[in-house]
Amino acid sequence: MTSLRSRVLAVSRPVSLFVASALLLINLAVILYGVFMRYLAGGAPIWTDELARFLIIGSVMLAAGAVWVEGGHMRVALIERLLPAPLCRLLHLYQWLLTLGLVIAGAVFSYRYAQSVAMFTTSGLGISRTVPMLSLPIGFGLLAWQALWYGPAPLPSQAEEAV
Template sequence: MKALLNVYSKIMDVIDKILRVIVGIAMVVMVIVIFYQVILRYVFNASNIWSEELARYLMCYSVLLGAAIAVRKYSHLQVDFVINMLPARGRCIAVSLCTLVGIGFLGFFCQYGITLCATTGHSISAGTGLPMSVAYACLPIGSVLMILMSVEVILRELVKFQELGHKKKGVQA
């Protein structure tokens, strides 16, 4: 199990690095576009139709891709009062079960996102001229990435559960 976790974690490390670069670039572009829009509007008393829309789409992608990074690092806001009261092996089980419930939700979220992309593929965004399916693609992309990261969380918890069991028996893992 630990060997599987190590291989999977290395794959997730690569995906994590790529996501961090994409989110970083998206945030920089978003700030530049918003700054451009503010200067255009308040200094030159003019505006354009694409900047606000592009910034909104970049924000959506940043949030959902960033959420995948946060899943991997246990960085989401959570109420862990009850989980912290459990013994160590019980915490592993509770975290794994909660993560499985999250994967179930993300499955529905992904399905909804795919349906939304399919039904809006013919619609074109007024400002950017992109198909609306590009804007909505952040939903299935983000949910699939969160599912992949959640699988790593579960694998980590199972390895921890196994190691705690070996320590309890006095066996070195």
């Protein structure tokens, strides 16, 4: 089971980070195009700001699971260092269950919300608001997927280096 878990995480983490990075590069291109059009060509299309906003939200949501599994998010692990081993394992189980509960609820509620705004269109792109809003349930779903496969193990911590 451990090797299957490692393989699933070894595939899903880089894939989600690659897609998030691609969205970030597209976002950079859209912003540069908007800046070029605004300041050098005389007027930027309205869709550049809106698309840049949607792309940054999508890239953050897609990368959230991989960052959580790598322990690259901001957290304070003081309690983990002070507790004895049996209580620390119980704390890790609690954190894992809480994370799964919150992200699954986030996926369900954001999916319902994305479906409820289907009749509205975005002002700049003219597409259904559901399309950009689906980045939230997809991101929460990926975070739940990666957290589920990671299990209630302790998260890696990013050690501070002395300067």
